[in-house]
Amino acid sequence: xxxxxxxxxxxxxxxxxxxxxxxxxxxxxxxxxxxxxxxxxxxxxxxxxxxxxxxxxxxxxxxxxxxxxxxxxxxxxxxxxxxxxxxxxxxxxxxxxxxxxxxxxxxxxxxxxxxxxxxxxxxxxxxxxxxxxxxxxxxxxxxxxxxxxxxxxxxxxxxxxxxxxxxxxxxxxxxxxxxxxxxxxxxxxxxxxxxxxxxxxxxxxxxxxxxxxxxxxxxxxxxxxxxxxxxxxxxxxxxxxxxxxxxxxxxxxxxxxxxxxxxxxxxxxxxxxxxxxxxxxxxxxxxxxxxxxxxxxxxxxxxxxxxxxxxxxxxxxxxxxxxxxxxxxxxxxxxxxxxxxxxxxxxxxxxxxxxxxxxxxxxxxxxxxxxxxxxxxxxxxxxxxxxxxxxxxxxxxxxxxxxxxxxxxxxxxxxxxxxxxxxxxxxxxxxxxxxxxxxxxxxxxxx
Amino acid sequence: xxxxxxxxxxxxxxxxxxxxxxxxxxxxxxxxxxxxxxxxxxxxxxxxxxxxxxxxxxxxxxxxxxxxxxxxxxxxxxxxxxxxxxxxxxxxxxxxxxxxxxxxxxxxxxxxxxxxxxxxxxxxxxxxxxxxxxxxxxxxxxxxxxxxxxxxxxxxxxxxxxxxxxxxxxxxxxxxxxxxxxxxxxxxxxxxxxxxxxxxxxxxxxxxxxxxxxxxxxxxxxxxxxxxxxxxxxxxxxxxxxxxxxxxxxxxxxxxxxxxxxxxxxxxxxxxxxxxxxxxxxxxxxxxxxxxxxxxxxxxxxxxxxxxxxxxxxxxxxxxxxxxxxxxxxxxxxxxxxxxxxxxxxxxxxxxxxxxxxxxxxxxxxxxxxxxxxxxxxxxxxxxxxxxxxxxxxxxxxxxxxxxxxxxxxxxxxxxxxxxxxxxxxxxxxxxxxxxxxxxxxxxxxx
Numbered sequence: 102x103x104x105x106x107x108x109x110x111x112x113x114x115x116x117x118x119x120x121x122x123x124x125x126x127x128x129x130x131x132x133x134x135x136x137x138x139x140x141x142x143x144x145x146x147x148x149x150x151x152x153x154x155x156x157x158x159x160x161x162x163x164x165x166x167x168x169x170x171x172x173x174x175x176x177x178x179x180x181x182x183x184x185x186x187x188x189x190x191x192x193x194x195x196x197x198x199x200x201x202x203x204x205x206x207x208x209x210x211x212x213x214x215x216x217x218x219x220x221x222x223x224x225x226x227x228x229x230x231x232x233x234x235x236x237x238x239x240x241x242x243x244x245x246x247x248x249x250x251x252x253x254x255x256x257x258x259x260x261x262x263x264x265x266x267x268x269x270x271x272x273x274x275x276x277x278x279x280x281x282x283x284x285x286x287x288x289x290x291x292x293x294x295x296x297x298x299x300x301x302x303x304x305x306x307x308x309x310x311x312x313x314x315x316x317x318x319x320x321x322x323x324x325x326x327x328x329x330x331x332x333x334x335x336x337x338x339x340x341x342x343x344x345x346x347x348x349x350x351x352x353x354x355x356x357x358x359x360x361x362x363x364x365x366x367x368x369x370x371x372x373x374x375x376x377x378x379x380x381x382x383x384x385x386x387x388x389x390x391x392x393x394x395x396x397x398x399x400x401x402x403x404x405x406x407x408x409x410x411x412x413x414x415x416x417x418x419x420x421x422x423x424x425x426x427x428x429x430x431x432x433x434x435x436x437x438x439x440x441x442x443x444x445x446x447x448x449x450x451x452x453x454x455x456x457x458x459x460x461x462x463x464x465x466x467x468x469x470x471x472x473x474x475x476x477x478x479x480x481x482x483x484x485x486x487x488x489x490x491x492x493x494x495x496x497x498x499x500x501x502x503x504x505x506x507x508x509x510x511x512x513x514x515x516x517x518x519x520x521x522x523x524x525x526x527x528x529x530x531x532x533x534x535x536x537x538x539x540x541x542x543x544x545x546x547x548x
Numbered sequence: 549x550x551x552x553x554x555x556x557x558x559x560x561x562x563x564x565x566x567x568x569x570x571x572x573x574x575x576x577x578x579x580x581x582x583x584x585x586x587x588x589x590x591x592x593x594x595x596x597x598x599x600x601x602x603x604x605x606x607x608x609x610x611x612x613x614x615x616x617x618x619x620x621x622x623x624x625x626x627x628x629x630x631x632x633x634x635x636x637x638x639x640x641x642x643x644x645x646x647x648x649x650x651x652x653x654x655x656x657x658x659x660x661x662x663x664x665x666x667x668x669x670x671x672x673x674x675x676x677x678x679x680x681x682x683x684x685x686x687x688x689x690x691x692x693x694x695x696x697x698x699x700x701x702x703x704x705x706x707x708x709x710x711x712x713x714x715x716x717x718x719x720x721x722x723x724x725x726x727x728x729x730x731x732x733x734x735x736x737x738x739x740x741x742x743x744x745x746x747x748x749x750x751x752x753x754x755x756x757x758x759x760x761x762x763x764x765x766x767x768x769x770x771x772x773x774x775x776x777x778x779x780x781x782x783x784x785x786x787x788x789x790x791x792x793x794x795x796x797x798x799x800x801x802x803x804x805x806x807x808x809x810x811x812x813x814x815x816x817x818x819x820x821x822x823x824x825x826x827x828x829x830x831x832x833x834x835x836x837x838x839x840x841x842x843x844x845x846x847x848x849x850x851x852x853x854x855x856x857x858x859x860x861x862x863x864x865x866x867x868x869x870x871x872x873x874x875x876x877x878x879x880x881x882x883x884x885x886x887x888x889x890x891x892x893x894x895x896x897x898x899x900x901x902x903x904x905x906x907x908x909x910x911x912x913x914x915x916x917x918x919x920x921x922x923x924x925x926x927x928x929x930x931x932x933x934x935x936x937x938x939x940x941x942x943x944x945x946x947x948x949x950x951x952x953x954x955x956x957x958x959x960x961x962x963x964x965x966x967x968x969x970x971x972x973x974x975x976x977x978x979x980x981x982x983x984x985x986x987x988x989x990x991x992x993x994x995x
Contacts, residue, residue, distance in 0.1 A: 287703060287734060288703045320793055320794075342793070343772075346766070363877050371885070371898060375902055378906045382910055390866060390914060390918065391917075393870065415843075421869075422836060437804045438816070441797065441801070443818060444818060452817075452818075455822055459826045470838075
């Protein structure tokens with residue numbers, strides 16, 4: 102397939118468009134998406150138009166928001182209409198959410214009034230809510246159907262539904278009454294009633310629930326799909342497991358980015374412009390640069406100590422890096438634990454006790470190694486050595502406690518724990534470490 | 549449910565075991581798993597025995613490896629046998645992989661010879677391979693069956709299979725010939741032949757493929773299940789999407805831990821002992837503490853510069869933190885991009901160009917802010933200010949380039965990119981920043 106992709110891209114360079122059209126039959130959607138990703142922005146529309154009609158919609162939903170915008174602004178109304186008609190409802194909503202308002206109205210112009218209302222309702226669900234990732238393509242049955250009737254109904258409508266493996270039993274007013282799996286339907290005798298085999302004790306989410314919560318439930322229960330209900334327990338849609346995979350990867354990516362002091366973005370790296378990347382990074386870099394002023398003030402405040410013993414300076418980077426690393430380890434464990442639903446604010450006493458224990462153990466070993474390292478490898482006096490080793494010990498223990506506590510506090514006050522990661526903790530631990538270092542030096546060196 | 553869980557745990561404290569047994573009916577598996585997690589180690593076996601028989605196996609597979617070991621070593625052979633009999637084959641393998649050898653043989657003793665051979669084969673697949681996460685519970689059909697015969701066959705065997713939604717068409721020698729979904733079977737007329745509706749152009753993986761690769765394919769294609777074949781294209785098992793969710797979360801957790809300089813572990817935080825946590829963290833802390841010696845040597849080497857201008861010291865923490873943060877942002881983007889399959893070594897020229905651009909933009913803004921900050925808020929001379937600002941600019945650009953290049957090089961030589969994260973890069977960038985800082989100071993301050 103790699104060879105074929107290369108060949109097609111070469112045909113594109115050579116502007117042999119008819120040959121591409123033929124070569125693209127038999128190429129699957131992910132590979133076509135990859136090829137578009139390889140092209141320059143201005144070539145993407147042209148290439149997209151060469152894709153076989155019956156794959157165009159599937160390829161379109163998989164493109165990045167940036168590329169979708171380029172394509173929608175370039176192609177004609179009938180072309181847009183054809184693509185949108187092919188899309189599943191939840192993919193349609195995803196696409197519309199990415200587009201700017203003028204393009205959305207360009208698209209909505211081409212839909213029926215009923216669908217326009219439904220789309221507007223979906224676009225109003227908060228980003229990252231169950232409502233924003235659910236689909237309306239599901240099979241609904243009523244409790245008084247027989248298995249044979251149910252299977253007949255599925256046969257009639259099944260082909261247009263994104264998932265038919267779980268069927269939802271609803272009342273005439275759309276209240277969710279139970280679920281029945283296709284597996285159960287095909288393994289039962291035809292004359293059994295749906296209400297006799299449906300599961301009534303079901304797990305569901307509400308339209309406004311956070312998508313991360315929904316992902317936890319999927320993982321804990323091993324579901325393939327889950328119903329979404331409104332305040333009156335009416336079925337409004339279903340969430341399917343393939344969308345949950347996207348949620349899990351997005352949430353992890355966001356956490357990685359926040360923990361590295363960036364504004365999160367779910368656009369693929371290679372398709373993000375230099376300006377956007379710079380914008381996402383500069384805010385936190387400036388904030389952290391300015392908060393690092395504090396360490397500068399502390400050092401200036403202890404100028405006399407430094408003047409008296411310049412060798413103290415040579416251990417500052419090691420103390421700061423070690424404090425940062427120790428805190429980073431603890432905060433990463435806790436932030437990840439919170440994200441996976443394994444750790445919660447109510448566990449704070451247990452967590453602090455654990456980190457205190459871990460801190461004492463690792464600090465002891467490190468202090469030991471450090472003491473002999475300084476003794477044998479540097480000209481530092483015993484007093485300086487003890488100053489460094491003592492500061493190292495306290496810094497490591499303190500870093501572990503701050504590292505685990507801050508994310509839990511953030512979680513408690515409904516802030517995102519991930520922003521309390523490494524860079525934030527490093528700044529706090531640095532300030533403590535430096536102050537302790539100089540005060541200890543003052544006492545032990547008799548300054 | 550929260551209330552009920554609290555009530556049950558109180559009953560447990562009060563040793564009212566009979567009442568617990570009754571109360572546990574109607575509690576679902578994830579909540580029982582949660583309750584066991586809340587208990588002390590020594591109480592877990594007792595509580596586990598109170599769980600209704602038909603949920604015991606499902607609860608057991610969801611427990612942490614640590615808890616499974618405690619339970620297996622405490623309960624009797626017939627009890628183990630009963631649990632193992634209830635498990636799906638892939639869950640059974642997962643459990644066996646977590647247990648020490650003596651417990652594995654205790655369990656294997658209770659199985660048939662044929663199953664023992666199959667289990668041994670599965671235990672030999674490398675950890676993190678497709679073979680290690682696949683299951684043997686799938687529906688296989690032959691191409692000359694009719695739809696009616698196929699549905700009849702599914703009815704007979706369906707209930708014991710983990711997934712029947714995709715059926716696999718195999719030859720008499722087990723070579724994979726095609727797939728057909730249950731959706732297609734129920735929506736077709738009964739006398740159509742399987743070979744006429746089966747999809748022959750299928751995506752599959754091999755037993756030895758890495759589970760992360762498999763997860764990428766699931767995400768790209770939106771599959772619910774995927775066949776696994778051996779070297780002769782014979783079907784050996786299938787991987788289902790619920791196991792892929794576990795893979796994705798595990799791989800992310802590992803990356804988070806490696807990036808924070810820890811030995812990865814997939815045990816839940818609260819159930820990991822202090823000793824294990826300390827052991828996972830100490831190695832990298834010591835390595836990084838010792839490599840930080842380099843910065844100490846650099847500072848000692850420029851002792852004369854420091855003696856002449858002690859104010860230079862007060863900017864060292866800010867320069868180091870900023871370099872670390874800037875590098876961390878770049879490395880996080882690239883490590884995550886590699887993990888998601890979006891970025892590869894072949895993109896290195898593009899990536900370097902991008903990071904160079906981003907570096908220049910953010911470095912310019914930061915240098916600007918920093919210059920005026922020093923000018924108005926510190927007593928530093930213009931020469932010192934220019935030294936700091938110049939070093940800051942170069943450090944940020946350099947950090948971006950090192951931050952993106954190291955993970956790509958690691959990936960190229962088949963090392964894990966995640967170990968090239970923040971702490972490693974910080975050490976390299978620190979050394980460059982300090983050297984540049986002192987050399988610039990020497991020149992500009994005329995020392």
